[in-house]
Amino acid sequence: MTNSVPEIRDCDLMFVIGSNTTEAHPVIAMEMKRALHRGARLFVADPRAIWLTQMAEQHLQHRPGTDVWLINALAHVIVAEGLYDKAYVEQYTENFEEFSALVADYSPERSEAITGVPAEQIRQLARAYATTKKAAIFYTLGITEHTHGTDNVFALANLVAITGHLGVRSAGLNPLRGQNNVQGAGDVGAHPDNLPGVQKVADAGARARFEAEWGAAIPTERGLNLNEIMHGIEDGSIRGLFVMGEDIVVSEPNAARLERGLNELEFVVVQEIFPSETARFAHVVLPAACFAEKDGTFTNTDRRVQRVRRAVPPPGQARPDWEILADLARACGYPMPAYATPADIWAEMARQSPKLAGISHERLDRDGGLLWPCPSPEHGGTPTLHVGAPMRGKVLLHAVAYRPPVEPTSAEYPLVLSTGRVLYHYNAGNQTRRDRGPNMKFSSNFVEMSRRDAKDLGVADGELVRVVSRRGQVEVPVLVSPRVRHGLVWMPMHNFATATRTNLLTIDKGDPITGTAEYKVCAVRVERLGA
Amino acid sequence: MADTLTIHIDGQALTAQPGESVLQVAKRNHIAIPTLCHDERLDAAGCCRACLVEIDGQRRLQPSCNWPVSQDLRVSTRSPRIERHRATLLGLYVADHRLDQDGLPVHTTQGNELRTWAETTDFKRLLAIDSPRHPRGVDANPYVAYDPDLCILCARCTRYCDEIEAVSAIQLAWRGAETSIATAGGRGLLDTTCELCGGCVDVCPTGAMHAKQAPRFEKPGAVQKVRSTCNFCGVGCQLDLNVQDGKIIQVTAPPPGETVNDGNLCVKGRFAYGFVHHEDRLRQPQIRGADGELHDATWDEALHYAAKGLLGVRDRHGPNALGFVSSSRCTNEENYLVQKLARAVFQTNNVHQCAAT
Structure with a gap:
């Protein structure tokens, strides 16, 4: 923001x-x-x-x-x-x-x-x-x-x-931002094109600073983005995968194709808090602590870095992700520093990242959240960006011409499928599906459909139907709703059951720059069961 | 906007902004005025009568929460008349409340502002009143409950439901001594417009609105509060994890005014913490055996197996045959370490966080 x-x-x-x-x-x-x-x-x-x-x-x-x-x-x-x-x-x-x-x-x-x-x-x-x-x-x-x-x-x-x-x-x-630390994960370098601190891989100065900090060379070419990694799994160019805290076979589009690719991988590591759908494909499963069981920071949608604090111990032998990651690097023979707490990890990152350099765990504990850019310990953070003048001097206006979605409707697939969230569930659903309240509101997947389309198809509210795309099909009940217009159907992205995952239907074509897939538009048809 | 104003509270000249209430100016200057129905986020209601003060030129006592400042306004917050008013009013509230063995309003886990006021103020002991206040009927919702015996009808919950969450699921209903908090048609909250945000629980000054899942009458100090950041969407709400015996027993919002969420939370952040202690949580590292099944392993075995497997792929196919999927659910520090693992240990930039698509 x-x-x-x-x-x-x-x-x-x-x-x-x-x-x-x-x-x-x-x-x-x-x-x-x-x-x-x-x-x-x-x-x-x-x-x-x-x-x-x-x-x-x-x-x-x-x-x-x-x-x-x-x-x-x-x-x-x-x-x-x-x-x-x-x-x-x-x-x-x-x-x-x-x-x-x-x-x-x-x-x-x-x-x-x-x-x-x-x-x-x-x-x-x-x-x-x-x-x-x-x-x-x-x-x-x-x-x-x-x-x-x-x-x-x-x-x-x-x-x-x-x-x-x-x-x-x-x-x-x-x-x-849709998730607690989307902003932060990118800010600290979990990005194929960016090093920590929102600095480009191509920036030789930034690369040199982190190479000195880490004692290792950093490849100069940008890496594959998530969409490209998923395609690499499918075409066989990716042979090994490390996944931390994402249920990719639920949340990535065209799930059936991805599963076929995952079956062919030589080695898959899954680091998780629950036995997720993706863990079915793992060669090793590493049990992790959830947010209430570890220390660290999240950065929210308005660039506010805030503390996460350990309130309870993790279950069984589960450990905080940062401890697992440091030990995994050591097991690979890399001399990871002996971090006493996540504050040391933040400090290592922030001292090479000018935009985050003024933020430390100590300061967050004292002052509460801080909004980056925050270049020095005296700086109070930046709630509103571009005050006085745009940060890059002048805003470059892009003349963008319309391009239609990649999958138009057709006689065979006459409806547009769009996907999204419901209030009571969260993303893949691994957390909220295990809670009573969300299930009392929504306990199964469904397809929202206009009264007119339901009538044309001859189905009543609550009736089970088959939704079919070029990539897969699922059987879910219809929710006849005034929220969608004729021609549009809508389904939640959350996983209620393996066989009814919405992402069995969605298309895996991504934006040319970000790789983000077109979850909001693909072509489907809806069939009556037994018809 | 006009310039600042000067008002006088208890003889003290104070600066005020046009549009402010007498209560806001008093609070800023640490002048204590009791309140029950007041919440900074809500429009002033002036209905609990606890904050009445004397205003020069006004025959009656007036609610300070709802009295706008004006130039040279003279207010007094302490006088024999105000003391008499407070002693009677508090006595009436106490007479219509559930009391403990000390004769004070009961303590609840979420606090009881009526008790706090009664502990520090002399009040008239009146005969107990047993109002025939309507209880809530059967309500299957798993999160929010209402106890009419502790309700003081301040309407913070209904106003929050109207003004902040804007679903208007609960309302004051019936008249006189029977007045209560009700839903349309007496339905359970699941069958109303309620979105189970639990704001009604959080604003309740006495614990009449309470969380079904949490123990209700814990003494102060029995529950430890740990301030943290919510792990669901990207708003970054601050929340207090209420811990007892190593378990989270409740999640509450920090007071308004302190944090990005201003004391608000949603259904997920406030109530959907059951996953933390769920029996399905992974507790033991696992390695897939020759039989195709996952088997328990020690950390040492699992980490070395993972390292060997990833290094093997790199050695056979080169670093760019590896992909690292990081997590926007995990902390900044952990995401930093994943990209460091990819770049410094395995020499690939194939690292991206999960929210990228």
Whole structure:
């Protein structure tokens, strides 16, 4: 997030796109509700009529995968009606000519034909957003889980920049991270292109610092991203795998194909807290401590580094992941330093990472969370980014043209399948599936379907159906719902049973830059059982 | 916005911002005013009458939580009249509450603000009142329960449910002495708009709204609170793990105003901690044997087997035949070590965290 969570309650306008905030980020949704209670305006763009749309002034119900058409049309109105911040554009952006020439083709009327959103709604949102100072944009995986996910983000960033909503309190561009430490895991280098501290592998200076710190050479080429590793497993170029704390055969797309690849691997190490689906493929299973059983830090969605503290001992012989990892490196013959606590590990990382150098466990224990960049022990952290001027000097406006999703519907697969989260379960479900409450709300997978599609198919609410894609099929009950439109079906990503995993259906094509797969759009058909 | 104002509380000149209440200014200046229905996150209700003060020019005592500041406003928070009011009011509350053997409101695990007030203030002993307050009917929800005997009708829970969580699942119902907290049609919470966030439990000053899973009447000090960060979504809510005998017995929110979540939590963060002590947890390293099954092993065996297996792949096919999938569920320190393992030990940049796709 360019801005911080506590700023949300002071927003005057919120544009939420591709985020089911009340279910995926309930506590951020509470901040949004507080802003609404104060009189803020809310606009929601989502293919489903999620609860947030009922609180909103306008629901822009666009067709899945047409985000670039919608966002560029908003930019079109802002540019055509002269509502952009001319001084900001002049001083702090570049490439405005190419960008404005591109969006000139994205008129609200043409957008309506493709997105299904009335042109007038697009105009109203564009005008309201451009003319409100404290106007913030929020997005989640509805924007990024596409083969054009990066384009979606660029298009949103353009809106923020041309209206001067950057570096302003209670405004900005705010991705809501889906997991507790998505932000941090990338920040500290669990990334094929980045070393710890958000420094590029290609940066010779950063590489040299860590090579000196570690006493080992670092390869200069970027590595494979997760999507590429999964494809490598499938095509045989990856032969050995180490997996810590992810149930990949649940959470990765096209699960059946991945399982076939995993069966062929020569060696698989799984480090986990539960006997996950992925552990079925492991040659070694290492039992780990969960968050309540170890010390360390998580970095949340607003770049806030906060402490995690051991409250109870791990079960049996399970050990904290950091201890296991250090011992595994030693077993490989590498002289891992003798870390007394995770504070020593943080210190080793932070002293080579200028953006994180001011943060230490000691400081977090004393002051609570700190938002990076925090370059020195005297620095108070950075709640709002880009204040005064954009960090890179000028915002580069990307002229992004629409690209359709990779798998269009067809006569054989006439419905679009989109996936997401429900409030009561969490990701692969290994934690929440074992708790009573979530199961009382949702105990099996299901497919959400419009009344019209259910009627056409001749199925009633709760009836078991078969959902079929080019990659797999599952049998789940139908949830007839006004939340989805004709032509769209929706399923949760959580694992309720091995045979009904939603990711047996999804497509494994990824965004060309990030590798993030298109979980939000693939083509399926739904069949009556016994028909 | 207008400039700052000056008001006088108990003769003391204090600076205030337009829009603030007398209570907010008093609190900031450490002037004690008792409150029961007040919560910074909620609109002022002025319904518990505990915070009444004398305002110059007003015939009656007025609620300080709901009285906006104005230039040269004169307020007094202590006077014989206010003391008399508080003694009677507190006496009424105590008379309609479950008491322990000391004659004070019972202590609950989550505290009891009425008891705290009664411990420090003289109050009138009145005959016990037995209000016919409606109890909740059968409610299968696993998390939230309501005990009408401890309810003081401050409406913090219903206002939280309206204003913060905005589901309006619970409401004040019935009239007079029968007034209670109820759902539409008396339904169980699972059959209402409730999202089981448990905010009603957290804001309850007396423990009338309580967590079903947790022991209710633990003495102070019997439960240890460990501040940590929630392990579910990316909001980074701060929470207190309540520990007794090496087990988490409850999760509570830190007080509002201190943390990123401002005292709020959701159903997962507050209630879905059962996995921590679940019987399915992995307890022992395991190695797959020639029979294709996983067998228990020692740590030494498992780590050396893992090292040998990964080094073997590297030696046969080169470092880039290895993939390291790291976890956005794990800590920064652990993710750092995974990439260090990949880069420094195995010489590959094939390392990515699981949330990347």
